[in-house]
Amino acid sequence: MAAIELRDAAVRRGGETVWSDATLEIEPGELVAVLGPNGAGKSTLLRLLLGLEPLSAGSVRVLGGEPGARNERIGYLPQRHGVDTAIRIRGVDIVRLGLDGNRFGLPLSGRAAARERVSEAIARVGADAYARRPIGELSGGEQQRLLIAQALVGAPELLFLDEPLDGLDLPNQTAVSALLSRISRSDNVTVLLVAHDVNPLLPYVERVVYIARGKVVAGAPEQVITSKTLSDLYGVPVEVLRASDGRLVVVGEPEAPAHHGAHHAH
């Protein structure tokens, strides 16, 4: 059974179509990059899969069920998630919130087991050294690792990350990409992440979903990130060049048109 299935799906907001005719299947354990220009609707795809955005056409299945029905099996890291630096809450407590922060009542039973799982998640992302410090004092890369631990602590089957590499320097981007790949492989977690630049992810990504101009194209990176595919997608000549170190450079991508109705509802 596919982890995520879309058939002729479309999302409309404020009278405008964000994207339509989206058909794709993502298998369990895949690492998928969602790419495209600003405002194309990448975050919208994640929110749709979480049931936070209504579907306007077609069908969507997440872990075999309706979007939103299986959210306790999905870890989520929303966009632009820089933590308020004045918040004096320890990283380890932030991670714990990802486990049972949404439950009412005092956490009386199962505290030892919960602490175990939190330690494990922190160890997975390599944040042991600084998890006990207030999260506001940490660097961007360190905060991001803890937020990934928070998304992982519930042992999810799916992991949705909205621009997790944003604001990180290149070494950190590479390190976080490698970490996500490791997690995906060892735990068979399906990882869906929105990114602006595919390059740090290129060694690890198995499938790419490219969203632009209201259209959605999915496939292997070498199929999707080509001059032909992107030119068809944009309707203008776009070139994909490979630099000598293997990096891909996209030239000629047009500016994203201003969306009047589509607010950045992040």
Next chain:
Amino acid sequence: MQQLLVYPFMVSALEAGTIVAVVAAVAGWFMVLRRQSFAGHTLSVMSFPGASGAALAGWPLPVGYFVACAVAAVAIAGGSLRRGARDRRQESAVIGTVQVAGFALGFVFLSRYNGVLESLESLLFGSFLGITRSQVETLLGVGLGTLAFFAVAGRPLLYASVDEPLARAHGVPVRLLHVAFLLVLGLAVAATAQITGVLLVFALLVAPAAAARQVTARIGLGLALTAAIGLVVTWVGLGLAYFTDRSSGFYVTTLAFGIYLAACAGRWLARRFA
């Protein structure tokens, strides 16, 4: 110290002070976390329209306080929610507006009352001399209610305060909690104002939480420390007010601020010599 407890009014004052210190500590800890100190302050000055409204309507003063704080809390909550999320940018403007409206109402009630309001000094700065048994019982009820709220909703409230979009994605009813917290804060403020007076509610609401934050970032320890500081400050403040002739509000505030400064200094020193 034993001679204090001979007097029933002192016992009532200490009991009331204990309840208020703990309630203000817990509510204040969350208030400081959520950066809603301005809301807390506004709720405390709502006791002016509360008191004058109560005098006009013939209600007991505490009832006026509670009603005014509840109404203001709902007004602030209503005005600061946008698209289901807390709108921080609007919040200050809404709170300021509520404060002005509250004062205006207070003056209207006062002018229509045409009488003399209870002593202004005790309204503003608190008085522990006149605390009755029934007041203590009311405070106990309010205290147990607010602590029950935090026991039940504390975890999701923490989540919503630290990370609202993620909490919402995980099914936490952030809008409901936003409103509920402001209401509970209003209750806590109204209760506290009866001991410390309207102007000095901050001594018990902000200072202990702020001091505890300097010492630790841990949640359980932070809450416990905030309550402990609140209790110490209240008991010592009441005791000093009994033995000397100054108001309790003066001592409670000074002690609270002193402990906050000490905590800041301690943290600075620990940093320097760590």
